[in-house]
Amino acid sequence: MINPILVLDVFLLLLVAATAIAVISVRSLFSATILAGIYSLLMALVWTNMHALDVAFTEASVGAGISTILLLGALVLTKRFAKKEATVHVPALLICVITGLVLIYGTIDMPKFGDPNAPIHTHRVPRLVQQQVGKHETAAPRDKGHAHEGHPDDDFNGHAPNTVTSLLAAYRGYDTMFETAVIFVAGISLLLLLRRRREGDPGVVASSPADRNGPREGRGRETEGSRS
């Protein structure tokens, strides 16, 4: 008896592997970008097949959506084709294969997918799903809340029904806060590095009129010079 979900999983993962090989072998950067988007979309399907809807959502919106768009934006500034690659670099290939084998060896110890007796299903998660876990002894006592008025179908008693969100935002609230801080710092450093500045501002060297209508190749060096 073949499990149809397993068959679908294997089929999707084969497609994912084929797309990944296509991404690294194709020389047109535009094709590579679009193939990377397809890769993310296929991975989103794999996550959906595993009932990891939040991960699938993130993969689809970030991997297939935003990062494809950002790569396309970066593509405008570069050439359309990658340089001809040298032949296969044997030591690098060996390191990759060995790392992959070690990782696969590591998964042998993991419990089987969907095993109800896996530690994650017996240890702490049942209490988390009930959402009775406070952060600290002094935390507010967990009650059942009261049902939302006007919502007869709401049997969650005011708790957050999406376990993933309640784990991310409440149980691992510090973690998520500093993740947000990391994103914020990334934005700030991007602004510090790449923001356009006016000529004549402190620290910005004015360019001479001869540079302005110069050839395109000169532009990169000119900006380099004006920054230093």
Added chain:
Amino acid sequence: MASPDRGRPGEQMSQQTLLRVVAKMTIPFILVFGVYVILHGEIGPGGGFQGGVILAAAFILYGLVFGADELRRRIPPPIIDACMALGALFYASVGLASLLRGGTFLDYGMLKPHHAGDGEALGMSLVEYGVGLTVCSVMVTIYLMISERRSTIRPGEEGL
């Protein structure tokens, strides 16, 4: 009708009627969906991060079709910068609010002392809004920074 200024793909794209019409039609739906994902983060799949990225995708689509300068004119960069900080600040202040109400940092149950479950749901929603705001504005900033061509603005040139 080849434009002489080939280095500006945004301007070229805005010449195409089909792109303009389709973008104008789809952007409102993307925005509504992004807001929906942020607001329903604690009920269905998704949350602040995903919703913020979807919102940013709508703005970036606008920038791609009508040009990044047009996007900068619609949403001035100072506002985007402020939103970046405000989102993270909002998250932290929810934690501080529960601290001031006698709980520990980020103990949302304290937001509604008599109904800890409700307070928990409220705190999670508020925190997700903060995440969404920060993620959306940072993604738009990344796009705006990538789309810039030169690092300096010359005298007499239109600024940001």
